Amino acid sequence: MGYKIPGAAMDRVSLLWRLRRRARRGVLCMGLFCVAMGLLYALCAENSVPVTDAIFGVRARTRAQPRAHSVIKVVRAGGGGAKPIFVNPQDHPGIIPGDPHRPIPVLSASNASLEGGSDPRSRRKDLTGSGGTGYLSWLMPRSLRHLLEGIFGGRRRVGMAGPGGGSDAELFGPHGTLGEVWDEEMSSSMLGKRLRKVVQNYQSMNKYGVPPQSKWGAEGWGSTKRSGPELLCELKSKVEVATVTPDLRPFSGLPWASLLPPQPLTSDLGPFKSCAVVSSAGSLKHSGLGKEIDSHDAVLRFNSAPTVGYEKDVGTKTTVRLINSQVMASDDHRFLSSSLYSAGILVAWDPAPYSADLGEWYNRTDYPIFQQYQKYRRLHPQQPFYILHPRVEWQLWDRIQANMAEAIQRNPPSSGLLGTVLMMSLCEVVHVYEFLPSRRKTELCHYYQRFYDAACTLGAYHPLLYEKNLVKRMNRGPDRDIFTHGRVTLPGFNSFNCSQGVAH
Secondary structure (H helix, E strand, O other), X not given: OOOOOOHHHHHHHXXXXXXXXXXXXXXXXXXXXXXXXXXHHHHHHHHOHHHHHHHHOOOOXXXXXXXXXXXXXXXEOOOOOOXXXXXXXXXXXXXXXXXXXXXXXXXXXXXXXXXXXOOHHHOOOOOOOHHHOOOOHHHOOHHXXXXXXXXXXXXXXXXXXXXXXXXXXXXXXXXXXXXXXXXXXXXXXXXXXXXXXXXXXXXXXXXXXXXXXXXHHHHOOOOOOOOHHHHHHHHHHHOOOOEOOOOOOOHXXXXXXXXXXXXXXXXXXXXXXXXXXXOOEHHHOXXXXXXXXHOOOEEEEEOOOXXXXXXXXXXXXXXXXXXXXXXXXXXXXXXXXXHHHHOOEEEEEOXXXXXXXXXXXXXXXXXXXXXXXXXXXXXXXXXXXXXXXXXHHHHHHHHHHHOOOOOOOOOOXXXXXXXXXXXXXXXXXXXXXXXXXXXXXOOEOEOOOOOEOOHHHHOOOOOHHHXXXXXXXXXXXXXXXXXXXXXXXXXXXXXXXOOOOOOO
8 A cells, every 4th residue: 555645745845846946937037137138238338338327327437537427429310421410418308417416327447347456467357257368258158248247346348449459458558559658649549449439529529618720820739849848838828827716706796705715826835845746546556655755845636535545655645635526516525524635725626618707607617616615615614725717727728739739628637737737836846646657557547446447547538648748748857757656757837937938
């Protein structure tokens, strides 16, 4: 007589069998869903990075573009041969112009990877074997590799070849286009396809109403290659470093005008004998330059660049901190509450339209610089806090464009160059660290973050590439200093004369 399984036990076995079957179905469905999402991700990544970011909600715009809400996206009208149509993303539905809390996602870092040291050659490979060289890459389709890169914290690599067949990343290699020391003849034609397209887009847009090339008249663009001393004399005579004071209209009629410093920064501060301008570049990581930086009489830093935890590489001293209006407005940077900003003197800046007066600028700021300024001053009434006069940005932009043989981005210069010129007005000699990349050159954007993008060195929103060309030409130190320390030596405006048109 056979053994009979009780009914209750049969029910439990049947339930367990059904649960296992549902679990298998769930795993299969989840696998198919992941594959489908991977295919969609790869399709969007290959064809339209902004579309990818819009679908997935990625806030991965390059940090070289602090005002990304004004980016112009190029689309083709109709079939081949049609002219590009430039569409302002601000006009897209659901976009709030100028809202720092809802930036338009553009330009994901297509060449970024996991951090594994400041030298790109030393980065560890991610799980998927980025670039197709890993031991698992040949076992899985590219779409699944993209998906795994996203899951495990990596960034996708899109093979956008440059003129030599390489990507933006290859500029930074030991035999890359950048070479050992920055070449002052660098041009957009040397960039990879991705960055070249971005630069061309920015050259075509004109948010700030910059006049056309004819403005330069006979001077032209690159009509005469000026020497370093001649460039220094141009900056000294044609760029007037100034800050906003309460006697200027419209501020003189505002109730909070008393919060502004009564004298310009150049009257209150300095002169200093030796100064350091410390960039936020990733190549400062493992530099060991901290003691040298702190040995200067005054040190300028940028935006939210920290010193705590990075003292060995960037030092501890902060005399001046130059911050842009986006940092002031962004909740992520905690401008009003973070102790990071309480050290030293603050100088804020925000780009104005090219030909605007102070009244027009007051009503057309990129970010709410004046609201944030008032809040901060009431919280920290004893800390010196200046606002850079907007004409400084465009006077400096004019000098860059007048000395370049091609059109540059019609956007203000970077904080890096603004800070350098600011310190040149306060110091006898200025040492700028890692504005021109050293032998440690890397795609790592900032020494304090894990974000890789060649645009942080070569420029996207800002005309960084052209700024570096100018700085290289004006450098009074040896190329060896650039290679080993990323150090550029520039004279202060008051330490040389231009009576003969040549600096001494």
